[in-house]
Amino acid sequence: MRDLAYHGKNHLESYLKSYKIILNYLSMSSETARATLSRRGTKMVQWLSLGIAVLAAFSTPVAAQPPGLVVSVAASVSDALDEIGRLYRAATGVTVAINTGGSHTLARQIVEGAGAGLFLSADDIQMNVVEKxxxxxxxxxxxxxxxELVVIAPTSSTEISLAQVLQGRIRRLAMGEPAAVPAGVYGRRWLEHEQSWARLEKLIVPFPTVRAVLSAVEAGRADAGIVYRTDVAGASVRVVAAIAANEHPYLDISYPVAVIRGPAESEARRFLDYLKSPAARAVFTKRGFRFDPAPAPQRENRAYGQRR
Known part of the structure; x- marks a missing residue:
């Protein structure tokens, strides 16, 4: 019992920054809260989402269950991690709380001291930030x-073709923020390779995650969008074209994962091993992901402005 309490105390100290942000927000008057959200709404929501994940992992007394594990994962892989987390809890009794968002946002949270035990990024660039x-x-x-990337359009828009998109004969193209969000970085790299970036740049509507891009296209707020192939299963969109990895090797789309320094290292290592298990692989495969054959050390995933 004493060991569990000590272990839980260390976890909670690691997540103190997240808790303070939540408590400060809850103590605000409604007018102050509205003003704060209007000025820093995006960042506040990002930290609140992390705080909710922390609270989910530690919402019951330490004596009632083993300490939980918070993992920060890219939005495009969050559904798979939710399912794997449930399998892991059934197998080990350990609760896995998923903190999800854009990889660049998650990387910034971790660098600033947020208490995640594991980071699963949608590109090497953001993992490099955390490593450095x-x-x-x-x-x-x-x-x-x-x-892999795909170009999508609303289901009601049956006439939009890949040629129209690349030629800029659309009004709005939704994609992840090209300077930061991995899917946006990859999307810009592809458009540059197709010599279409210059004509499309002014038509781009940037979003913080691929899920937001998908929602915008589903709702008809954009004529086309660029998302991952794994995002479109069950979505109300039409796939205009698939950007096959074997035809576009310069994209080098990869999801690196690593354990974060802190009191959760031991449990995070065990969960990382579980992510490579047959049970987890079955979940990833079912959702359309493939396994990266590249051994460590990793190939560097260059920023969007660097050409291979």
């Missing part, structure tokens, strides 16, 4: 999954 900040446990970083 000294937050990764050495030797734990590995490239886990691969994915």
């Amino acid at each position: 900040a000294g937050r990764l446990v050495p030797g734990t970083r590995t490239r886990l999954l691969t994915n």
Whole structure:
């Protein structure tokens, strides 16, 4: 009992920053809260989402269950991690709380001291940011999954073709923020390769996650969008074209994963091992992901402005 309490105390100290942000927000008057959200709404929501994940992992007394594990995962892989987390709890009794968002947002949270035990990014660029900040446990970083981009359109828009998109004969193209969101970085790289970036740049509507891009296209707020192939299953969109990885190797889409320094290292290592297990692989495969064959050390995923 004493060991469990001590372990839980260390976890909670690691997540103190997240708790303080939540408590400060809850103590505001409604007018102050509205003003704060209007000025810093996006960042506040990002930290609140992390705080909710922390509370979910530690919402029952330490004596009632083993300490939980908070993992920060890219939005495009969050559904798979939710399912794997449930399987892991059934197998081990350990609760896995998923903190999800854009990889660039998650990386910033971790660098600023947020208490995630594991980071699953949608590209190497954001994992490099965390590694350079000294937050990764050495030797734990590995490239886990691969994915592909697709161009989508609303189901009601049956006439939009890939040629129309590349030629700029549309009004709005939704995609992840090209300077930060991995899917946006990959999307810009592809458009540059197709020599279409210059004519499309002014038509782009940037979003913080691929899920937001998908929602915008589903609702008809954009004529076309660029998302991952794994995002479109069950969505009310039409796939205009698939950007096959074997035809566009310069994209090098990869999902690296690593353990974050802190009191949750041991449990995070166990969960990382579980992500490579047959049970987890079955979930990833069912949702359309493939496994990255690249061994460590990882190939560097260059920023959008660097050409291979």
